[in-house]
Amino acid sequence: MTIAQQALQSAVRRRMARAVVIRDAKAYEALYGQLQGAMSNAWSDAMREGIAGALDRLRDLGPGKFTDQDGKMILRVLEGSVGAEAISAAMREPVINLTDALYRVGAEEVGKATGVSIAFMRPDLDALDILKSGNLYWIGNSWNVNTQNLMAQALEDYFTEGMTREELTARFAKDFGTLAERGQRYWEILADHTATKTREMGRVSGYERAGIARVQVRAHLDERTTRICRHMHGRIIDVPRLREQRDEYLEAVSRRNEPAAKAAWTMHGGDADLSNTPTSKLDRGTAGPPYHFRCRTITVAYFGSGDSDIDRWTRAAYDREPLGRKDIGTVIDRAKGARWPHTKVVRGHYRKHGGRLGRNTQADYSQAAVDLIRRGDRDVYLSMRQGVLNATFVRAKTITLASGKTRQGFEVTAVDMTENKITSHHWRAKIETTGDEVPAQKQPGRGIMKWLTQYWA
Structure with a gap:
């Protein structure tokens, strides 16, 4: 096949891969599956x-x-198939x-989300070229950081066990077959x-071309969500910060500087x-x-x-940034006017709590919910629940159970700050609640009423 034919074939394959983007509503999953299959198959064959x-x-x-010399020879043979150059060549095109x-x-x-037609410019294409080369480099470099160490250790074990070549031949295929499976994972x-x-x-290139100034982190919230993703969920990141992270990473990749890339x-x-950790205090390597x-x-x-x-x-709550004392004073002042949305609602909560x-x-019961907002010995927390800003007013309270035993916990009044309505007044054993997509963050609210009197005097 001539160079021109190879170039044409590669161009056709790239166009077909891009077509998946337009044709398939689940384009990412389709492309990810293709990449995983190509890499796994190339590894297995090699x-x-x-x-x-x-x-x-x-x-x-x-x-x-x-x-020991036999072991080095076998390692050279294996490297010819699964070494850095061989693996890079096998996986290069996909x-x-x-x-x-x-x-x-x-x-x-x-x-699609913003209704803007995204047209790549020279910086985007330059970044893409660096990324292609970088992805291939990390794949080839995997021989050094993963595969070679595993295989060398296995061969070292054979040598120290004093095995004969006949004994090694009997075990080699089985043991290295298992190693191949570990490598595939x-x-x-x-x-x-x-x-x-x-x-x-x-997406960073898309945001820039669409004129988007900020993005929001969205975790897939379910039982498998990691702690760090729950803590990053909802945060608002400036697009220039994402661009800086991307550019620093690509610059390190272009120099093959692995520590800098990490x-x-x-x-x-x-x-x-x-x-x-407030968003403003996250380290430079933690953005997107x-x-x-x-x-x-x-x-x-x-x-x-x-x-x-x-x-x-709302943005402060998403970013886990505590409000200033003046803002908290305004939050409290607004919440003091909050009331139950309907008599039936307060009746149901009263019967329950x-x-x-x-x-x-x-x-x-209804008055106690309002009074808790005004008290000077309570703490104020802000959280996000289903996209709505909630203020929670909390003070320690010990209750007596039906058995006569006492239990320590907290009396709580929760306020929907958007509609300025009381949503609950109850006792709970701990402040944290699984219903908040952004967990409650404590604000500088205790003693605020005394401070406000001095401030506004």
């Missing part, structure tokens, strides 16, 4: 070829003790084509990570705790997803950029 070649060389050596398609699908998703993880990061970098885009453990391997979190365009008090408080709180009448 491993089979390498194992067969190594077994042939072992048989050619004849009987005798397995030596990785380049699918990197291109995944980058574009990220940009297309932004375009690695490639599946690498494909997932490559696809996710490539898509998000494409610093530019931090991969946290799934259990990393960022609950008390993925935040960990197998990350399902994405970003979406954010348009809630109004300047009203509610808009500012009144007895536990020691309120003998519905009127007494």
Whole structure:
């Protein structure tokens, strides 16, 4: 096949990969599946070829003790099939084509969501070229950081056990077949990570071309959601910050500087705790997803950029940023006017919670909810629930159970700040609640009434 024919064939394949973006509503999943399949199949084929070649060389050596030199020879044979150059060559075409398609699908998703036709400019295409080369580099480099170490250790074990070549031949295929399976799981993880990061970098280009100033982090909230993604969910990130992260990462990739690339885009453990870290205090390497391997979190365009008090408080809640004392004073002042939305609502809550709180009448229970907002010995928390800003007023309260035993906990009044209505007054054992998409963040609210008197005097 001539160079011109190869170029034409590659162009056709790239066009077909891009067509998936337009044709398939689940374009990302389709492209990710193609990338994972291509990488896994290339690895499996290369491993089979390498194992067969190594077994042939072992048989050619004849009987005798397995030596350190024999181990080095087998490693060279295996490297010929699954080494950096061999793996890069085997995966080159699908990785380049699918990197291109995944980058574009990220940009297309932004375009469809915002109603803007995304046209790449020179910086986008330059970034894409660096990313294609970089993805291939990390794939080839995987021989050094993963495969070679595993295989070298296995061969070292054979040598130290004093095995004969005949004994080694009997065990080699089985043991290295297991190693091949372990390697395949690695490639599946690498494909997932490559696809996710490539898509998000494409989204950054899409945001820039669509004129989007800010994005919001959206985690897939279910029982599998990691701690770090729950803590990042809802945060609002400026697009220039995403661009800086992308550019720093690509610049490090272009220099093949692995430490700098890792610093530019931090991969946290799934259990990393960022609950008390405001968005403004996140390290430079923590901006856009993925935040960990197998990350399902994405970003979406954010348009809630109004300047009203509610808009500012909502953004602060999403960003886990505590409000200033003046803003908290305004929150409390607004909440003091909150009331139950309907008599039936307060009646239902009173029947459920009144007895536990020691309120003998519905009127007494309803007034206690309002009084808690005004008290000077309560704390104020802000949270987000189904996209609505909630203020929760909390003070410690010990209740007596039916058994006569006492239990420590908290008396709580919850207020929907958007509609300024009381949504609940109850006792709970702990402040945290699983119903909040953004967990309650404590505000500088205790003693605020005394401070406000001095401030406004």
